[in-house]
Amino acid sequence: MLDRKLCFKALVGSHNYNLQTEESDKDYKIFFYPNFDDLYEGGKFTRALVSDDEDVEYHDIRKLPNLLFKSNVNFMEVLFSEEYEVYDEALFSKLFSLREEISKINLPYFYDACFGMFLRKMKEYHRDKEKDLAKKTYKHAMSAYRILDFLERFHNNSFSSFKQAIQYDLRDSARELLLNIRNGTYAYEQLEIMIEKKINQVKLLEYKYKSFEVNNDLKGKLDLIVKESVKRALGLK
Template sequence: MEQSFDGRSVVIAALVGSPNYNLKEANSDEDWKYLVSPSFDDLYDGTYYTQSHNSPERDFTVHDIRRFCQLLGKGNPYFLEILFSIKVYATPRYHDLLEQLIEKREKLASMNRPGLYRACIGHSKEKIKNLRKGTATTKDAVAQKGYDTKEALHAYRLLDLLERYYHYEWDFGRAIWYPEEERGPLLALKSGAIDNKEIDCYLQEKVRRLQSLERYYNNELVQIKTKKWLEEKIRLAVLLNFLH
């Protein structure tokens, strides 16, 4: 595991993406997120370090751990996933922090349910809007199927997460993981099983169905006590970096 990026110490590293949903296929690459402690200049200037790297074998992004704290507080599903990763590590001085975060991960997942709902809906709509743009790695799928099948899967999975989280009585770990018998429809979606003429309606219908769940998410107030606990833990982690 990398120890630092541009002089910023790694706090936590986590595998993200399809392995955490049990949707990994043989040709899937690995995606990692690294959370780093800010430098003195970052703190003084009020800036947040970020970096990304893409290659055929491995992609990763790097984020200031203070940003992780902020986005967790907003219910961002991509950063919540870090706490439920099948591979998550901390550098030695931060082992206690990681253990405490994992122990409290279900409370952290439910800390801002209204925010989680808005984030999943917002990210999904953005992906639906960009279905036919494609990227360097998905342009072949767009040419062959007429749309970005990977983006379609991501959009559907985020919407499905909201539905599953509610039906599994707010068990986030269970909601993101697909048992073998439930993987088929999502992998079929990724393979382009739904026709180009039907995919937009298929996803928009999923969005419409979820509107009936919005009130259940919004009924839960942001858990201020949990949010303050998280902020204090991250504050201490940043301080620890400057004491070593």
């Protein structure tokens, strides 16, 4: 990555949600500009680096518009982070100024993407439950419940604040519940009843998410912002 210009670095994960524990590492996503060889060969690289205190994923900035359009919540989060290192202020300021619009760019797909993430976390939950790996099992359960809770919270604030929906205030009773899930306070049977109840609540919101139109104009704007920024970074006309 050293031969590629960086765009920005954003904190992601539990520290953004105010759900970190003493054991939580810091996770980051770094976006970079392609070099000439990337453009010529058509490659869009992703790389993960892990150290004792932080995990870092590197992503080609050209991927970001599609990831946001597909409402990948793990990438949408980079526009609402608690910690940034900005290397290209011009690009970052344009994306940041549009972040609330971007969070609603494709709400029908957003619902499906989040629910799909929930199902993956539940698959991991059942896998590690079978292996009797309680620590991992409860972490998966918390993640699964949090994703459903996020869909409900985002709906409840009328899709006006992604950050308010994803982040838990210290006084928020939902924060205590989620940390209790992670800490293994609830027996598996009780926990699964709680999750099933949450599923039923969130399924009632599907119609609302899917009543919104997809914002194709904004997708075009994001494509153009990134395209112009890549041209500028590489000194192209």
